[in-house]
Amino acid sequence: MNTKxxxxxxxxxxxxxxxADTNEVLMLAYMNEESLLKTLETGYTWFWSRSRNELWNKxxxxxxxxxxxxxxxxxxxxxxxxxxxxxxxxxHTGSRGCFFNRIGE
Amino acid sequence: MNTKxxxxxxxxxxxxxxxADTNEVLMLAYMNEESLLKTLETGYTWFWSRSRNELWNKxxxxxxxxxxxxxxxxxxxxxxxxxxxxxxxxxHTGSRGCFFNRIGE
Numbered sequence: 544m545n546t547k548x549x550x551x552x553x554x555x556x557x558x559x560x561x562x563a564d565t566n567e568v569l570m571l572a573y574m575n576e577e578s579l580l581k582t583l584e585t586g587y588t589w590f591w592s593r594s595r596n597e598l599w600n601k602x603x604x605x606x607x608x609x610x611x612x613x614x615x616x617x618x619x620x621x622x623x624x625x626x627x628x629x630x631x632x633x634x635h636t637g638s639r640g641c642f643f644n645r646i647g648e
Numbered sequence: 649m650n651t652k653x654x655x656x657x658x659x660x661x662x663x664x665x666x667x668a669d670t671n672e673v674l675m676l677a678y679m680n681e682e683s684l685l686k687t688l689e690t691g692y693t694w695f696w697s698r699s700r701n702e703l704w705n706k707x708x709x710x711x712x713x714x715x716x717x718x719x720x721x722x723x724x725x726x727x728x729x730x731x732x733x734x735x736x737x738x739x740h741t742g743s744r745g746c747f748f749n750r751i752g753e
Contacts, residue, residue, distance in 0.1 A: 566671035
């Protein structure tokens with residue numbers, strides 16, 4: 544599979560993680576080509592940590608893994624949408640998802 | 649409102665746009681502080697175009713506007729999730745949403 548085309552503009556591409564059952568948007572993380580390949584190979588999400596400069600397998604330490612159901616690229620091939628079966632909390636704070644800070648209300 | 653805190657790590661923050669009624673993820677675009685402020689002031693989405701280096705008001709030319717229902721920041725305050733009332737197609741291709749390229753199947 545040609546995965547290079549997704550990383551032409553940038554080495555790191557944002558991946559939106561959505562609960563496949565509820566359609567809740569859980570989190571956003573970044574992927575490089577290696578993490579996309581590992582995600583495709585294993586069927587679980589792998590990301591690139593821009594702060595730690597390393598690959599990470601979501602849930603490897605917490606147990607809160609994300610089993611991949613579907614992966615899409617957008618029209619410009621520079622963003623991913625990954626629908627997952629989420630085990631436990633997606634957010635490192637223990638919250639179900641990361642988007643809990645309401646703005647402007 | 650203190651909006652500076654969202655732009656500490658980067659001048660441009662990814663904003664996930666989700667249909668408030670169907671929960672479909674429609675697109676991802678980038679915001680700088682000015683576009684967030686204009687979005688909050690007007691109640692419609694404004695983004696920063698990294699290719700054209702300018703603010704843009706989604707739907708200003710196409711008519712496919714996005715009326716803001718809710719805005720959230722994530723746990724790290726470096727990504728937005730915006731739930732909108734989408735008029736017409738969200739994608740510039742005419743597709744309802746931008747995530748139509750299935751990967752790995």
